[in-house]
Amino acid sequence: MIDTFMTVAYLMVVAVTIGSVAALLQKDLLRAAFISGAESIALAFLFHALLAPDLGLTQAVVGTVLMPGIIILAILKTRRDEESD
Amino acid sequence: MGSIDCLYDRIKRYLSGFFIGKGLTDALTGYSSGELQIAVFLMVLAALFRVLMVPLGIMLLLGVAVLLYNFAPIIRVVDRENSNDLNRVLFWVVVYLSIIVAVTLWG
Amino acid sequence: MIEVSLQLLTFLAASLLIIIGIAGMLFLDNLIKKLISFTLLSDGVNLALVSLGYVPGGIVPILEPGASISDFPKEAALIFGPGIVLTNIVIGVSTTAILAALIIMLYKRYGTLKASKVLKGEME
Amino acid sequence: MSETVVNLWSIPLLVVIPILTAIVLNLLYNRVRAIRVASVVSAAALLVVSIVSPYGLQWFTGQPGVASDGSYTYSTSIFSWKLSLEYYFGPLQQILIFTSSLLLLFVVVISTRSLKKDFGPYVAIMFLTYFSTVAVIMVNDFYHLWIVVEIGSLLVAGLVAASGAGSAQKAALKYTFFSALSGSGLAIALALILGITGYANISDAISFLMMTDLGNMYNVLYISFAFLMLSWIYAGGLAPIHPLKSDVYRSAFPHATVLLQAQSKVMLVAIGLVLLRMFGGLPFAREAMLSISLLTMILGVVMALIQTDFRWILAYLIVSHSGLVTVGISLGTPLGIVGGLFQAVNDIVYMSVLLLCCEMLLYFNNGTSIRSSGGIAKKVPWLAAFAILGAFAASGIPPFNGFQSELILIQAALGGGLPEVAAVILMVSVSTFIALFRGIYSIFLKPSTNPLPEGSESASSPPRGMPIILGILVAITLILGVYPQLALDFLTESAVKVVYVPWVP
Numbered sequence: 001m002i003d004t005f006m007t008v009a010y011l012m013v014v015a016v017t018i019g020s021v022a023a024l025l026q027k028d029l030l031r032a033a034f035i036s037g038a039e040s041i042a043l044a045f046l047f048h049a050l051l052a053p054d055l056g057l058t059q060a061v062v063g064t065v066l067m068p069g070i071i072i073l074a075i076l077k078t079r080r081d082e083e084s085d
Numbered sequence: 086m087g088s089i090d091c092l093y094d095r096i097k098r099y100l101s102g103f104f105i106g107k108g109l110t111d112a113l114t115g116y117s118s119g120e121l122q123i124a125v126f127l128m129v130l131a132a133l134f135r136v137l138m139v140p141l142g143i144m145l146l147l148g149v150a151v152l153l154y155n156f157a158p159i160i161r162v163v164d165r166e167n168s169n170d171l172n173r174v175l176f177w178v179v180v181y182l183s184i185i186v187a188v189t190l191w192g
Numbered sequence: 193m194i195e196v197s198l199q200l201l202t203f204l205a206a207s208l209l210i211i212i213g214i215a216g217m218l219f220l221d222n223l224i225k226k227l228i229s230f231t232l233l234s235d236g237v238n239l240a241l242v243s244l245g246y247v248p249g250g251i252v253p254i255l256e257p258g259a260s261i262s263d264f265p266k267e268a269a270l271i272f273g274p275g276i277v278l279t280n281i282v283i284g285v286s287t288t289a290i291l292a293a294l295i296i297m298l299y300k301r302y303g304t305l306k307a308s309k310v311l312k313g314e315m316e
Numbered sequence: 317m318s319e320t321v322v323n324l325w326s327i328p329l330l331v332v333i334p335i336l337t338a339i340v341l342n343l344l345y346n347r348v349r350a351i352r353v354a355s356v357v358s359a360a361a362l363l364v365v366s367i368v369s370p371y372g373l374q375w376f377t378g379q380p381g382v383a384s385d386g387s388y389t390y391s392t393s394i395f396s397w398k399l400s401l402e403y404y405f406g407p408l409q410q411i412l413i414f415t416s417s418l419l420l421l422f423v424v425v426i427s428t429r430s431l432k433k434d435f436g437p438y439v440a441i442m443f444l445t446y447f448s449t450v451a452v453i454m455v456n457d458f459y460h461l462w463i464v465v466e467i468g469s470l471l472v473a474g475l476v477a478a479s480g481a482g483s484a485q486k487a488a489l490k491y492t493f494f495s496a497l498s499g500s501g502l503a504i505a506l507a508l509i510l511g512i513t514g515y516a517n518i519s520d521a522i523s524f525l526m527m528t529d530l531g532n533m534y535n536v537l538y539i540s541f542a543f544l545m546l547s548w549i550y551a552g553g554l555a556p557i558h559p560l561k562s563d564v565y566r567s568a569f570p571h572a573t574v575l576l577q578a579q580s581k582v583m584l585v586a587i588g589l590v591l592l593r594m595f596g597g598l599p600f601a602r603e604a605m606l607s608i609s610l611l612t613m614i615l616g617v618v619m620a621l622i623q624t625d626f627r628w629i630l631a632y633l634i635v636s637h638s639g640l641v642t643v644g645i646s647l648g649t650p651l652g653i654v655g656g657l658f659q660a661v662n663d664i665v666y667m668s669v670l671l672l673c674c675e676m677l678l679y680f681n682n683g684t685s686i687r688s689s690g691g692i693a694k695k696v697p698w699l700a701a702f703a704i705l706g707a708f709a710a711s712g713i714p715p716f717n718g719f720q721s722e723l724i725l726i727q728a729a730l731g732g733g734l735p736e737v738a739a740v741i742l743m744v745s746v747s748t749f750i751a752l753f754r755g756i757y758s759i760f761l762k763p764s765t766n767p768l769p770e771g772s773e774s775a776s777s778p779p780r781g782m783p784i785i786l787g788i789l790v791a792i793t794l795i796l797g798v799y800p801q802l803a804l805d806f807l808t809e810s811a812v813k814v815v816y817v818p819w820v821p
Contacts, residue, residue, distance in 0.1 A: 051269035074292035078299040119621040169559035177556040
């Protein structure tokens with residue numbers, strides 16, 4: 001049981017790293033915001049694995065709802081695609 | 086003809102090349118005094134190394150004097166490097182931080 | 193299979209996040225991308241702080257009824273890091289909000305999100 | 317066990333009144349008279365509290381004190397002064413808070429007169445900036461230090477962006493991006509110090525460092541020193557950050573810049589003293605601080621020399637004089653620290669005189685550029701007189717206060733065996749004179765070349781009472797110049813404590 005927990009934790013470490021790179025590589029800013037939100041879920045799980053469940057809850061709420069919400073608001077008020085020139 | 090006159094002439098000629106026309110008097114005062122200020126400051130900074138070793142201070146002082154004579158109007162460089170471009174500032178901050186960390190860890 | 197400790201791994205992930213965040217803030221040209229890089233940077237700092245307080249094989253630092261008080265300081269994870277992280281999350285949200293507001297205002301004024309056009313250094 | 321822990325009544329007032337006022341002003345959104353009355357009354361109350369308050373401590377949480385052999389104790393004699401989160405109000409705090417309260421009162425009077433609409437939130441941000449100024453000088457724990465520096469930098473961005481120009485918004489965005497970096501660095505430094513020493517309280521951490529041999533952990537201490545130093549540079553606008561900070565100074569309204577420069581100088585003093593108390597014994601720590609200060613002084617004053625706008629000249633001069641403050645602190649001798657603290661007080665006052673004169677130029681002149689103006693001395697003689705007096709004070713000419721503090725700084729540099737530093741200080745004060753009088757001559761004294769059409773600038777009349785405010789500030793510079801002992805009495809004790817008993821707040 002411990003082993004599955006740790007395996008998931010290792011997977012989450014990989015997910016956080018890949019998610020952060022993937023978010024910055026997107027051309028579509030809205031998708032980048034969503035991916036950064038997904039990366040926050042993995043981060044919240046890592047907090048849980050690192051014996052800080054209260055922070056896991058906070059990060060889950062703030063990182064997946066509030067932060068991407070602010071960023072999406074900014075994208076909707078400006079523009080969605082990245083200018084290329 | 087002493088070298089001081091030559092340096093001054095060069096600075097003045099170079100600087101007045103930038104300001105032909107209306108702004109000549111105003112800006113030229115500031116630019117030439119800024120240039121002298123930077124030169125003196127670099128020499129003082131070189132002299133400060135006498136705290137570590139006296140010959141090192143003298144050598145650095147002479148070296149700075151020669152360099153200043155060669156690259157006379159350095160005020161343009163200072164002006165350019167002080168621009169408020171975010172990336173340029175970040176670059177200088179990274180340089181600073183690495184110098185501080187390196188010096189304190191090594192010393 | 194070589195056993196890699198979770199703490200080391202999360203430290204690695206945190207430093208990767210911090211490096212990716214700083215590199216994104218330095219090299220990406222889009223203001224929104226810079227904003228996302230900032231959130232990644234603050235996530236990385238949070239992860240580093242939380243994993244500082246981790247005790248391998250420890251327990252959650254909550255004293256449950258019936259638990260032994262004498263063993264608690266040895267087993268419980270440290271709470272200094274998480275205490276800071278809670279504040280850092282809040283500060284991160286408020287900074288993000290201010291940055292987003294400024295980006296919206298600058299977009300309305302200049303019509304572009306390119307940092308090389310908006311944040312160009314101006315020479316007098 | 318009979319010893320009781322007594323909290324000082326005035327510290328909560330100093331912290332809570334600005335926050336409450338800010339909330340109330342936000343709610344009052346656009347009712348001009350109500351905002352005016354509420355803000356002026358509140359600022360006056362803060363001024364009175366800062367004058368009449370006794371000295372003391374305010375604690376938030378308790379923790380066991382650590383004894384010299386590393387064991388914990390709950391004895392009251394230690395418990396009474398070793399508590400984790402605390403604020404301290406002493407002589408140094410009193411004089412700096414008094415100065416900022418005075419400036420807050422003046423700035424509130426001016427801004428409620430000069431702005432026409434939507435200024436409830438704007439004045440609220442001013443009160444919060446004052447709060448960050450007051451709190452950062454009183455804190456004695458790293459946790460509050462970090463929070464206050466973060467809040468302060470966000471407020472700077474808000475205050476600058478409120479002036480509405482495009483360049484101001486750009487400056488605010490750049491500054492906030494950088495605050496993200498340095499705030500993260502400060503959080504890491506805080507975590508490292510907590511990890512090494514186990515204490516958030518600065519006094520506890522210092523006594524732990526003095527009692528314990530860290531061994532290999534010294535490297536970690538150096539890293540945390542570097543990050544704290546980054547936030548010091550950032551909060552005060554020292555050398556590598558000075559382009560961003562001078563951007564901030566020149567694109568805010570000049571009356572807002574009065575508060576901003578007071579805030580950044582107080583932060584320089586507060587974080588600088590913490591650095592000195594905590595890391596002063598490390599090799600190369602003071603040298604690193606000193607080199608950054610020297611670089612800031614020279615770069616600031618050289619950039620000020622080549623500007624052609626009075627606002628830009630002032631912005632770079634503020635940066636350069638921040639370097640004067642930190643030179644004194646980083647010399648590390650009691651005399652040097654006294655000089656640095658005295659310079660901070662003087663600097664806040666005379667730069668306010670110059671900035672308020674700059675604010676008046678926006679009413680009486682067509683902008684603040686050197687080239688497009690002239691002949692103000694004929695139109696508004698009192699303004700020219702105040703500007704010249706302020707410039708005299710800033711460049712260290714005898715009967716004014718700048719002279720006294722620069723004299724102490726030069727003496728301290730000579731006493732510390734560094735005559736080069738004294739030479740640089742002299743160069744800075746002379747160049748300040750040149751830079752200021754380039755501006756003042758062409759704006760005030762030079763005969764007007766292109767006379768403005770009469771009445772074109774009278775769209776908004778200047779706030780009344782401005783000569784009185786400027787008069788009070790100039791009088792302070794004169795009094796401090798003639799009787800420097802008035803301020804030195806407040807500062808000497810703090811400086812001596814920093815050097816000899818650094819663990820005492």
